[in-house]
Amino acid sequence: MAPPPRNSRRVTAAMVAERAGTSIATVSLVVNGKDRGRVSIPIATRVRDAVEELGYVVDHAASSLARGSGDLVVLIAPDLSNPFFAEVIRGVRDTVGDRFQLVLSVTERGAQPVDADVRRFERLRPAGILVDAPAAGESMSASVPVVLLDAPGGADAVNYDLSSGVSALVAHLAAAGHRRVAYLDGTSRATTFAVRRSLFEDACTAAGITVSRTRAQADLTIDAAAAAVDGVVDDWLAEGVTAVVAAADTLAYGVLRVAGARGVAVPGGLAVAGFDDLPSSSVTAPALTSVALPGADLGRAAALRLLATLDGTSAPSPALPTRLIPRASTGA
Numbered sequence: 001m002a003p004p005p006r007n008s009r010r011v012t013a014a015m016v017a018e019r020a021g022t023s024i025a026t027v028s029l030v031v032n033g034k035d036r037g038r039v040s041i042p043i044a045t046r047v048r049d050a051v052e053e054l055g056y057v058v059d060h061a062a063s064s065l066a067r068g069s070g071d072l073v074v075l076i077a078p079d080l081s082n083p084f085f086a087e088v089i090r091g092v093r094d095t096v097g098d099r100f101q102l103v104l105s106v107t108e109r110g111a112q113p114v115d116a117d118v119r120r121f122e123r124l125r126p127a128g129i130l131v132d133a134p135a136a137g138e139s140m141s142a143s144v145p146v147v148l149l150d151a152p153g154g155a156d157a158v159n160y161d162l163s164s165g166v167s168a169l170v171a172h173l174a175a176a177g178h179r180r181v182a183y184l185d186g187t188s189r190a191t192t193f194a195v196r197r198s199l200f201e202d203a204c205t206a207a208g209i210t211v212s213r214t215r216a217q218a219d220l221t222i223d224a225a226a227a228a229v230d231g232v233v234d235d236w237l238a239e240g241v242t243a244v245v246a247a248a249d250t251l252a253y254g255v256l257r258v259a260g261a262r263g264v265a266v267p268g269g270l271a272v273a274g275f276d277d278l279p280s281s282s283v284t285a286p287a288l289t290s291v292a293l294p295g296a297d298l299g300r301a302a303a304l305r306l307l308a309t310l311d312g313t314s315a316p317s318p319a320l321p322t323r324l325i326p327r328a329s330t331g332a
Contacts, residue, residue: 011054011057012056013028013031015054016047016050020047020049021046022047026039030047031047031056032101033101034099035047072124072126073092073100073101073102073126073129074104074124075092075103075104075131075299076106076118076130076132077107077113077132078113079106080106082250083278083279084248084276085295087294087295087298088132088296089102089299090295090296090299091299091300091301092130092300092302094300095300095303095304095307096303099307103121103126111135112189113131113132113135113138114138115141117131118141125144127144127145127310128146128309128310129142129145129147130146130147130149130302130303130306131146131147132149133149133151134154135189135190136189136190136191140154145310147302148302149299149302150298151191151192152191152192154191156305156309158298158301158302158317158320160192160320161320162196162322164321165275165291165293165324166203166322167203168291169245169291169324170200170206170207172289172324172330173245173273174208176243176271176331178242178243179210180209180212180240181204181209181211181212182212182216182244183201183211183215183244183246184216184218184228184246184247184252184255185215185216185217186217186220186248187217187219187220196247212239214232214239216228216229220248222250222254224254225246225252225253225257226258227254229254229255230258233264237269237270241270243270243272243273244271244272244273245272245274246272246273246274247274247275249274249275249277249281250276250278252273253280253284253288255270256272256288256329260285266329271289271330272289273288273289273290273291274288274289275291275293276291276292276293277291277293281325284329286327286328286329287329289324289325289326289328289329290325290327291325292324293320293322294320298320
């Protein structure tokens with residue numbers, strides 16, 4: 001029997017079941033990726049062939065309404081193009097992949113996730129929602145479980161122990177003889193950036209290091225960081241600043257660009273360090289010293305916490321450890 005023309009009418013699970021010679025329940029298991037160990041390989045193959053022939057598309061919204069909850073997990077993040085968030089995605093996907101389908105959403109460039117973003121996806125009735133680096137002061141409450149990532153002070157959040165990495169960074173700078181440093185902040189509304197700066201300034205004070213009052217901040221792009229640094233680097237150098245710490249590696253790359261363009265040797269004229277330890281930080285010129293924030297571990301821990309909530313169990317959520325990765329940009 002020849003397949004009906006695609007798009008001529010809405011293809012249903014019942015039609016797929018009839019074509020494959022099996023039940024609607026079996027079709028549901030196969031198309032939702034839950035057939036392993038429950039449906040024989042030949043039958044699953046027939047179902048997939050029928051899906052392809054008929055052009056069947058799962059209506060997740062309708063399925064969610066029928067069950068009261070969906071088989072989707074939504075991850076909302078501020079910048080999916082950033083390598084850090086790619087690692088977070090990997091950790092989440094590897095953890096929920098056997099049970100749920102992962103849907104990714106990116107907010108408007110430069111904007112942190114807010115309550116409205118959660119409400120938008122709540123209408124799909126997903127199993128749960130993960131929110132990475134949400135804007136400060138947002139409640140992020142919903143009718144489905146919500147877990148926050150890298151949101152210090154937030155309820156139902158998985159966070160880093162930033163203090164250990166920051167302490168190691170400041171001790172490293174002090175040992176290298178730096179007594180006056182500058183800090184390049186991000187314009188992000190995420191609480192994590194405020195915490196990074198506060199911990200850094202407190203640690204510098206304890207170590208007898210002065211942080212320049214000439215402040216600079218930028219969006220998390222190399223171009224924006226370079227533009228911000230270009231406007232203040234002369235003031236920093238005139239003050240006797242010998243090291244710049246950036247709130248993220250992407251910002252630190254902008255510092256390296258300006259230093260190279262100005263002929264300022266790194267680390268001889270200006271040491272540079274950042275946060276995140278992105279994969280590219282090991283191959284910059286010079287390689288960048290960074291406080292490692294393991295994105296995959298963050299995604300994995302958040303996904304485990306969400307799964308535990310869905311299963312009615314508890315999952316420990318200790319702060320994830322951070323560590324300093326010293327490299328050539330600070331003379332390591």
